[in-house]
Amino acid sequence: MPELPEVETVRIELQRKIKDKKIENVMAGEAKKIIQKPSPEQFIARLKGKRIADLNRRGKYIIICLDSGEKLVVHLGMTGIIIYPYDDKILQEKGINPKHNHLSLIFTDHTQLVFNDVRRFGKLYLVSNLEEVESIDKLGIEPLEDSFTQEVFQKILNIKKKGKIKSFLMNQEFITGLGNIYVNEVLFRANIHPLRPIYSLTQEEVSRLYQEIRTVLKAAIECGGSTVADEAFRNTNGEKGGFVQKIQVYAHQNEPCIKCGHPIEVIRIEGRSSFLCPQCQKL
DNA sequence: AGCAGCTCCTGTACGC
């Protein structure tokens, strides 16, 4: 599923590929439910004739800035992908079904950008100010920014010390960008059990966790994100992410732990699979 | 406050 590294991968590619292009036409097929605001009619009308000024990211949201000052905000949800330049052959080669194309932006140079989303958990917004997107307004700190220091991390942890560390890391209101895959990886590498209460973490563990969050996210961006097992993430060329080979626990149940050899276990936490080594990550 | 459980959705895997 697209988390910070996958979304950043898409942003970087789009920055290179569609910046300064002008939208000539817009087609929205089954996007009615995906478009959160404004109305689908307004959404389409207001995109036409606008030029792409810049591409930003906030947490797992891609923010496409238009020359009008408006922002086209895209959340990829579970299975959302953006293909550019669009070509039926690419989809066929990569096993992507075009029946899930929900939005097309056709540029004045006749190239086309397509948003495809099998499970339709993705979300689209067109707003003048980001504050209009409530879920973005609530997002916590960006873990890769310089302002995210270990001291700041400790301070945020103190707000929620009664909770479990995995729930905390999954919650976008504290630190934004981590999802199930990277939370599993980071906790494994830091040797911390996902159900550990935050207050029980030692200074040493907090320090390791902080380092691993930064290291893993950066490495994953370097590799162009991850496409794990049946997950759907693709870059804008429809290709899978390269970080999957470096994933150590996620979807590795019953395989030997790379650190101690004990089989990786899977438990459920808040309805999500959690992969861990019971030997290296003690409760 | 924190967490369980449900919802949205479709493709895939599995049991019979």
Add this chain to the structure above:
DNA sequence: TGCGTACAGGAGCTGC
């Protein structure tokens, strides 16, 4: 072979 069912999960929601 084919059907029914469970499962995958980001995020928002209800309810205990």
